[in-house]
Amino acid sequence: MKRDENFYFKVYEIVAKIPYGKVTTYGSIAKALGMRSSARLVGTALRSAADSADLPFHRVVNRNGLLTGKHSFPDPDYMQNALKAEGITFIDEAVDMKKHFWEVEY
DNA sequence: CGGGTGACTTTAC
DNA sequence: CGTAAAGCCACCC
Numbered sequence: 854m855k856r857d858e859n860f861y862f863k864v865y866e867i868v869a870k871i872p873y874g875k876v877t878t879y880g881s882i883a884k885a886l887g888m889r890s891s892a893r894l895v896g897t898a899l900r901s902a903a904d905s906a907d908l909p910f911h912r913v914v915n916r917n918g919l920l921t922g923k924h925s926f927p928d929p930d931y932m933q934n935a936l937k938a939e940g941i942t943f944i945d946e947a948v949d950m951k952k953h954f955w956e957v958e959y
Numbered sequence: 960c961g962g963g964t965g966a967c968t969t970t971a972c
Numbered sequence: 973c974g975t976a977a978a979g980c981c982a983c984c985c
Contacts, residue, residue: 860982879967883980891981896966901983903966915967922966 860886864898867957871912874939875955876948878916885957900925911935918947918954 867882879892888894899910903925911932915921923932933943942949 883967888981890968890979892967893965893980894967894982897964897982899966900964910966913966920966925966 860888860894861898861901863959864895865902865906865908867959868899868902868908868910868913870958871909871955874941874953876912876914876918876936876941876950876953877955877957878914880916881957882913885959896922909935912939914948918944918950920946920948 863886864882867877867885871877879895880889882895883889883892886895895913899913899922902908903910910922911920911926913922920932920936923929926932933946936948937943941953
């Protein structure tokens, strides 16, 4: 695989690999990229990525399973809505990580 | 080159 | 429970 691309592009690749009905965290993605201490870059990347890519960004949540990025979507309700549509269960406002957490493989 | 900007995470008050 | 701050680092202007 291409590993010479910029950080953002790597994020795209990983997001694209998230299986249907699963979710992963910014921290796991960062770790997979060798930068576990900079999970926030993943978020920043997704923010930019959302503007130039068609990926399931709704499958990326924070460490608590909370949809911290939903406010960056055109419709804040879309994110949780899309996840539920994939069979993902919620505990209040957070994704049930015990059932749907996906360890990033890179 | 330098400063601003976070869809994070953790600790602290 | 809420806000603050610090550590972190690629991208953008």
